[in-house]
Amino acid sequence: FSFSSPLNNAYYYWSPLTDPSKTELWVIILIALASASLAGLVAALLCLVMRRQGPEAIxxxxxxxxxxxxxxxxxxxxxxxxxxxxxxxxxxxxxxxxxxxxxxxxxxxxxxxxxxxxxxxxxxxxxxxxxxxxxxxxxxxxxxxxxxxxxxxxxxLVSNKSLDEHLHGSESLLTWPERYKIVLGIGSAIEYLHTGYQNPILHRDIKPSNVMLDDAFEAKLGDFGLVRQVKPGQGSLNDTVMVGSWDYMDPTCASPLARRPRRLTCTASGCCC
Missing domain, CATH: 3.30.200.20 (Phosphorylase Kinase; domain 1)
Known part of the structure; x- marks a missing residue:
């Protein structure tokens, strides 16, 4: 027996892979997916290595x-x-x-x-x-x-020495506009540390000797030896540990019930000039 059909069987067995333009599209899609998967794998491995090795690797x-x-x-x-x-x-x-x-x-x-x-x-x-x-x-x-x-x-290297040397040393006397500019610079740095970074950062030892000045009297805050990061889930920027220089702390924060490093930082910046 033999049968024949007027229908074009090729139509029913057509595949997108038989079309050259479709083939290129599928290749591009597969390459993109493979690249994304590889990038994700590398990132995951990097995070795993850093977590196991500890902060010394960072x-x-x-x-x-x-x-x-x-x-x-x-x-x-x-x-x-x-x-x-x-x-x-x-x-x-x-x-x-x-x-x-x-x-x-x-x-x-x-x-x-x-x-x-x-x-x-x-x-x-x-x-x-x-x-x-x-x-x-x-x-x-x-x-x-x-x-x-x-x-x-x-x-x-910040060229114009520290604020402390200009206030108490042999350097030239700071004018009021220069002092105002310095305070604004310190405030801008504090705002960035508290709100502009992924985790809020407490400097905890702001004082004139930790504020450097460039030739234009732009303030640059340094010496992060007492820095503390507040990571998500650790609560607010309050802390019960008193650190830093007593001469630049808010006196009201000496009470065990009122130890607030964010307020300490702001008070210290206001005392600098």
């Missing part, structure tokens, strides 16, 4: 790592003529790197070491490396020279 992602020898040469082996002053955890030196494209930097050596210093060191790297604001001192890099006395932080 600085590699947010700041440049220098060798101890490179920084020691930049500051002439910690010579006295390169010393700029002292911060919360150590001395600060002026450094000139070998790379001619790099401007002079400020190198902080952590010398006042305690058991928690490494955690503070990592915290400052993680925090400053992710912040970006014109009124904050920028972190350029870091160094772990292999010993507890070789922990170094590298910052941009």
């Amino acid at each position: 600085p590699l992602l947010v700041a440049r790592k220098f060798s101890y020898g490179e920084l020691s040469t930049a500051i002439k082996n910690f010579s006295k003529d390169r010393k700029l002053g002292e911060g919360s955890f150590g001395e600060v030196y002026r450094g000139e790197l070998r790379d001619p494209r790099m401007p002079p930097v400020a190198v902080k050596r952590l010398t006042k070491l305690m058991e928690y210093t490494w955690r503070d060191y990592v915290t400052e790297i993680m925090t400053l490396g992710q912040l970006s604001h014109r009124n904050l001192v920028n972190l350029v890099g870091w160094c772990d020279g292999g010993g507890s006395d070789k922990l170094l932080l590298v910052y941009e």
